Amino acid sequence: MSINIIQAIILGLFASLSSMPGLGGTSIGNYTLGRPLVGGLICGIVLGDIPTGILVGCAMQVVYIALVTPGGTVSADVRAVSYIGIPLAMIALKSYGLDPASAEGTALATSFGTMVGTIGTVLFYGTATMNLVWQHMGWAWVDKREYDKLPLVDYVFPWISHICFSLIPTVAMCMAGEPVVNLIKEKLPMDGIPMKTLFTVGALLPCVGIAILLKQIVRNVLDFIPYLFGFTLAASMGLNLVASTVVAGLFAILIFKLKMLELRKPAAASSGAAVDNGWDDDEEDI
Amino acid sequence: MAEKKLSKKALNSGFHRWYYGNLTCFSQEHMQTFGYLCSMLPLCKELYADDPDKMAESMDTYRTFFNTEPQLGAIIVGVTAGLEEARANGAEDVDSETINGLRAGLMGPIAGIGDSLVVGTVIPILLGIAMGMSGGGSPMGAIFYIIVWNLFAYFGMRFLYFKGYDMGTKAVEFLVGDIGNAIREAVTTLGGIVIGAVSASWISVKTSFALYNEAGEAYMVLQEKFDSVFPGLLTAIFVIFCWWLMAKKQLSPLKVMGLLVVIAFVGVLVGFFNPGLAY
Numbered sequence: 001m002s003i004n005i006i007q008a009i010i011l012g013l014f015a016s017l018s019s020m021p022g023l024g025g026t027s028i029g030n031y032t033l034g035r036p037l038v039g040g041l042i043c044g045i046v047l048g049d050i051p052t053g054i055l056v057g058c059a060m061q062v063v064y065i066a067l068v069t070p071g072g073t074v075s076a077d078v079r080a081v082s083y084i085g086i087p088l089a090m091i092a093l094k095s096y097g098l099d100p101a102s103a104e105g106t107a108l109a110t111s112f113g114t115m116v117g118t119i120g121t122v123l124f125y126g127t128a129t130m131n132l133v134w135q136h137m138g139w140a141w142v143d144k145r146e147y148d149k150l151p152l153v154d155y156v157f158p159w160i161s162h163i164c165f166s167l168i169p170t171v172a173m174c175m176a177g178e179p180v181v182n183l184i185k186e187k188l189p190m191d192g193i194p195m196k197t198l199f200t201v202g203a204l205l206p207c208v209g210i211a212i213l214l215k216q217i218v219r220n221v222l223d224f225i226p227y228l229f230g231f232t233l234a235a236s237m238g239l240n241l242v243a244s245t246v247v248a249g250l251f252a253i254l255i256f257k258l259k260m261l262e263l264r265k266p267a268a269a270s271s272g273a274a275v276d277n278g279w280d281d282d283e284e285d286i
Numbered sequence: 287m288a289e290k291k292l293s294k295k296a297l298n299s300g301f302h303r304w305y306y307g308n309l310t311c312f313s314q315e316h317m318q319t320f321g322y323l324c325s326m327l328p329l330c331k332e333l334y335a336d337d338p339d340k341m342a343e344s345m346d347t348y349r350t351f352f353n354t355e356p357q358l359g360a361i362i363v364g365v366t367a368g369l370e371e372a373r374a375n376g377a378e379d380v381d382s383e384t385i386n387g388l389r390a391g392l393m394g395p396i397a398g399i400g401d402s403l404v405v406g407t408v409i410p411i412l413l414g415i416a417m418g419m420s421g422g423g424s425p426m427g428a429i430f431y432i433i434v435w436n437l438f439a440y441f442g443m444r445f446l447y448f449k450g451y452d453m454g455t456k457a458v459e460f461l462v463g464d465i466g467n468a469i470r471e472a473v474t475t476l477g478g479i480v481i482g483a484v485s486a487s488w489i490s491v492k493t494s495f496a497l498y499n500e501a502g503e504a505y506m507v508l509q510e511k512f513d514s515v516f517p518g519l520l521t522a523i524f525v526i527f528c529w530w531l532m533a534k535k536q537l538s539p540l541k542v543m544g545l546l547v548v549i550a551f552v553g554v555l556v557g558f559f560n561p562g563l564a565y
Contacts (some may be wrong), residue, residue, distance in 0.1 A: 020309070021310065022309075025307065025308070025309070026357070027356075027435075030309075031409060032437065035413065037413060037428050038428050038432060040428065041425050041428035042406045051423025057428070058488065061468075062484065065414075065481070066405075071518040082327055102424065103492075106290025106488075106490075118543075122435040128313045130301075130354045131311050131312060132313045134534035136313055137315055139349075142345060145338065150320070150323060153320055155324075157311070193536060196559070199548040199561035204550055205550070206488065206489045207489060207491070207528045210481060210485050210489070211476075211526075211528035211529040213481055214525070214533075215529060215532055216402050217407075217474055217478050218533070227478045228482060229479055229482060230482020230484075231486045233487075235521075236516070237482070240418065240487070241385045241414055241419075241483050244418075244479065248475070248476045250477035251467070251474070251476070251479065251564055252476035254525075255468075255475050256469065259467070260468055261473055263468065283465050
């Protein structure tokens with residue numbers, strides 16, 4: 001598998017659309033095209049191997065399942081993860097002859113993609129810094145009351161930043177990636193310590209992604225119970241993710257109803273006597 | 287003078303500019319400020335078509351720094367659209383200061399709720415389901431996510447924007463009020479369970495450590511011992527270990543990743559980890 005210049009340019013355009021200040025907007029760009037799962041589909045279509053693309057995308061998605069903002073919680077950049085990391089990981093898998101659905105395939109894809117994603121943070125700072133130039137022009141126009149030119153600042157000029165910091169780097173790294181992958185394969189045998197470490201790191205990295213998400217959910221130790229419950233559904237009871245979500249949905253409804261009851265309680269208590277009668281009736285029934 | 291009323295067309299244009307352009311010209315210094323300016327532009331142009339000085343006063347209001355979670359933030363943009371209309375009609379208690387006070391007061395809480403609800407819960411749940419539909423490399427899951435998320439985001443933001451315009455700050459009370467809290471708690475639990483299932487399905491931390499007898503047969507395979515306690519125990523331990531490092535020891539994710547590289551290297555050296563590959 002190799003990437004030609006046209007394929008690399010298409011990937012570069014998607015990188016421009018999907019990055020954090022991306023030109024697809026946040027909903028379509030960053031939160032749709034930027035997610036590695038969707039990136040996997042697109043890379044799969046562009047490179048002509050959808051199943052591999054999806055499986056690599058899924059592997060990478062676990063690492064980046066939480067909030068991904070460069071300079072924020074995760075130092076990574078989704079355009080680099082999805083449109084440089086995934087294609088290179090696909091090439092690496094083909095080159096090593098690994099099955100992308102296997103644990104080893106997932107581990108290799110994850111470590112390749114995460115490395116690239118971390119380096120990609122540079123692209124984020126590049127784009128954001130270049131946008132300062134357009135914003136500077138924008139403020140001048142606001143001062144001169146030339147408001148009709150403002151949309152240029154928000155919708156048109158950022159393309160220049162993205163050609164410099166999304167398109168060109170993506171094309172360059174995708175084109176240069178294949179020889180580098182082959183070089184690594186030649187120099188580092190798979191049963192040597194460096195590659196064994198790389199595979200092991202790939203298996204461990206998704207734990208960080210999940211942990212970042214847990215950091216938002218878990219306030220005290222008891223909050224781990226829903227997480228471990230979901231873990232048990234899949235690991236011990238063998239439910240797939242869609243089935244697990246249905247079970248989870250039932251608990252969500254129960255909690256919502258309980259919370260709403262809790263809200264109604266103070267209101268009911270204030271209307272004293274009626275509530276007492278209600279309780280008495282219940283006891284007689286028992 | 288006739289009461290000024292924003293046309294549906296101007297409001298739609300304002301909404302779509304926010305929906306698309308909230309972060310397109312991002313910089314560390316101004317973040318969503320230009321997205322906000324461009325979203326208010328069609329509204330101000332309609333309200334102050336005949337008065338360039340008032341137009342300038344109004345646009346200057348939105349020069350102030352703004353940054354929040356863009357999806358839920360649509361409600362703030364909607365609220366200011368309503369306030370701007372009131373100001374154009376000469377409401378005395380609405381001036382640049384009240385509008386900016388409101389924007390500054392709301393952007394923090396809305397960002398907090400939005401980050402944990404939208405990016406931290408809804409998107410991971412949808413991705414979790416989508417990954418469940420991606421078995422064997424099927425594109426079904428990705429297509430499911432693209433459709434469901436985008437419908438949710440577009441119509442959700444549209445609803446919030448127009449609710450904000452119609453109801454003003456009352457609309458925000460719904461988000462931060464008791465019912466909003468109940469919904470959030472329910473959705474967070476749903477998210478927690480789904481994320482647990484995602485971890486068990488997609489992460490596989492295994493040890494290759496075993497003890498052998500003289501005949502070379504393994505009599506103690508550590509992975510089997512772990513799994514007999516709780517299937518996937520090692521994976522769960524590593525996730526909770528990473529959580530502990532970040533939440534309790536305040537390590538950054540990048541440092542945790544670095545630590546995992548060290549653990550992997552040492553683990554491989556002592557034979558705890560071994561992917562068992564060769565060519």
